[in-house]
Amino acid sequence: MKDFRDLLIKVYSETNQFGRLLGTELTKFEEDGIEYKLVISKDHLATPTTAHGGVIAAYMDGIMGVAALHRSSADGNLVSTVEFKINYILPVRKGDVLIGKGTIISKGKRIIIAQGEIFNQESGELVAMGTGTFNAYPHQKSGMTSLDFDFI
Structure with missing residues (x-):
């Protein structure tokens, strides 16, 4: 099943246009959790210095969804978000590395129930936390029809 997981994350990384637009970078995709990096740019700002809450949401x-995706991919499944809650703890500013x-x-x-935490890399401070519910579904329903996942 590891081959499916590897192929899935490769395809996801190539097709996740919104993640690319947001500027996220997947740096860890492991059983004990995932990590995403985001550098706050001027395109993320709601004020001259502070990121928009929608960017953080x-x-x-994405953080919780990819954690759920890692777990569901062991069964050949993808995930979709059902709901999530976020707590904003500290402001995020232009130039912050999250x-x-x-x-x-x-x-x-x-x-699948996931939890996420976002930290300011420089200060180590927790800036947001969340919990979310995700629905696992068969990869065949994903619309990724041009790909051959049938080897599992």
Whole structure:
């Protein structure tokens, strides 16, 4: 199944246009959790110095979603977000380098509960935290029809 997981994350990285637009970089994709990096640029700002909360929310959704994806891919499944909650703790400013960490709290047959934390890399401070619910579904329903996942 590791071959499927490797192929899946490669395809996801190539097709995730929103993640590319946001500027996220997947730096860890492991059983004990995932890590995403994001450097806050002028395109992320709501004020002259501070990032828009929607950027942080989208980033958090990606952090928790990819953690859920890692877990679901062991069964040949992808995930979609059902809901999530975010707590904003500290402001994020232009030039900040953020490290997002995602882990799994619980996994059932179809429902995965994930948690995410976003840290300012320089200060080490927690800037946001969240929990989310994700639905696992068969990869055949993904629309990635041009890819051959049938080897599993």
